[in-house]
Amino acid sequence: MVIPDDKSRELIPSIIGLQDGEFIIGEASNTTVKNLRSIKRLFGKKLSDLRANPSLFGLVKEYIDLDSKVLRLKFGANQVMTIPELAAQILIHLKKQAIKQLNCEISKAVITIPAHFNDAARGEVMLAAKIAGFDVLRLIAEPTAAAYAYRLNKKTEGCYLVYDLGGGTFDVSILNMQTGVLQVIATGGDNVLGGDDVDHLVMHYFCNKYKLAECQELMNLAKTAKETLSFYTEFKGSLGAETLELDREDFEHLLLPLVQRTINITLDTLAQAGRTNISGIILVGGSTRIPLITKFLAQTFNTDIFADINPDKAVAWGAALQAENLTSANINSLLIDVVPLSLGIELNGGITEKLILRNTPIPISVTKEFTTSVDNQRFMKLHIVQGEREMAADCRSLARYELELPLMKAGGVRTEVTFSIDADGILSIAALEKNSAVSHTISVKPSYGLSEDEITTILENAYQNAAEDH
CATH class of the missing domain: 2.60.34.10 (Substrate Binding Domain Of DNAk; Chain A, domain 1)
Known part of the structure; x- marks a missing residue:
């Protein structure tokens, strides 16, 4: 099962806000002082990465501490935080909700990450988990977790392609599914490509068409337009006295370059796997509900496309099943992953x-x-x-x-x-x-990463504040 939070939400966006000195997780509004989205994109990044990528820099331009050698964000009146410290706030929030719902202490977790995360990004995820008070049983790639859930639910066997377009990242994996064994053959992706980019495209479309300025309310409306046009052919919404409209034809025209990029990455990953035939494509991530994506995949690969497991929850289900597998006396399956980069x-x-x-x-x-x-x-x-x-x-x-x-x-x-x-x-x-x-x-730590003393200080602060945080 997926545990709902205290607002009965089963899906919590990876948005970190700040209001009256308190972290607000999963909500973005004009009343929160900060609204940091797509934090996964910032794992393992250095300042030069952000300066070279306008999309990345746009995420943090309001908060970035340009005087720091390590990527730090000014979050709060006198608070300067690293990416692991900020990401830990999401994990702390999830931990508090789970403890409240299950009425028991929780100290261990299986954490999912984009398949294409490099060693630096994986290390920062592990640090974020430590700050949140978690002992990580396993890091598992998101498409692998989804395939794990799919195989156990559908008793599927064969060679499958997992196409995972989430909010912040895009992943594709080729996997062999057999009884008792799930083996990843090849993986690819783009850590700065996802549904959030669709939201930005729609927002900029509205800005240009209706001569509007960017704001959080317009971003929320753009996200609603994306979700509406995934099921209907027209969207109509309002921002103040202005009525905003977008039809599916114009929407798909906006998305063509983004969707084509995901297809190119998928073709490259399939070539890396040395496979020409696959048993089917498994869709993961809420953005795969966009009809243009299914259309392009069907035209390119001429195979069955499966979306019969909730694409928003498949990764969480797979992680839960893997946690059960790792903590059970009777291990019923073997998961073999791969190195994403040489x-x-x-x-x-x-x-x-x-x-x-x-x-x-x-x-x-x-x-x-x-x-x-x-x-x-x-x-x-x-x-x-x-x-x-x-x-x-x-x-x-x-x-x-x-x-x-x-x-x-x-x-x-x-x-x-x-x-x-x-x-x-x-x-x-x-x-x-x-x-x-x-x-x-x-010791393998990026040359632009935190020192041992800095990591120790961060962890000590986290442990001292654990009672208040959890």
């Missing part, structure tokens, strides 16, 4: 040596031996990156580390570097210099 090390010349390729099943551990290029080399610099580009500078930097080496001739030093990825998709790295038997554990 992981590697920067070599001389700035080239990336990929140690773990995209769409490799996890958990996995890979070891590669490296040596020196000059006599008496004192140090070996390791730069850990994630991405598909050939040059390390074009990939996502995850960590930098400097190993001290014994003085030997070029090629004499033998250093083994081991990349290990657990079932949550979290990376850990170890290095061993074989001649001296000296080993190192490399």
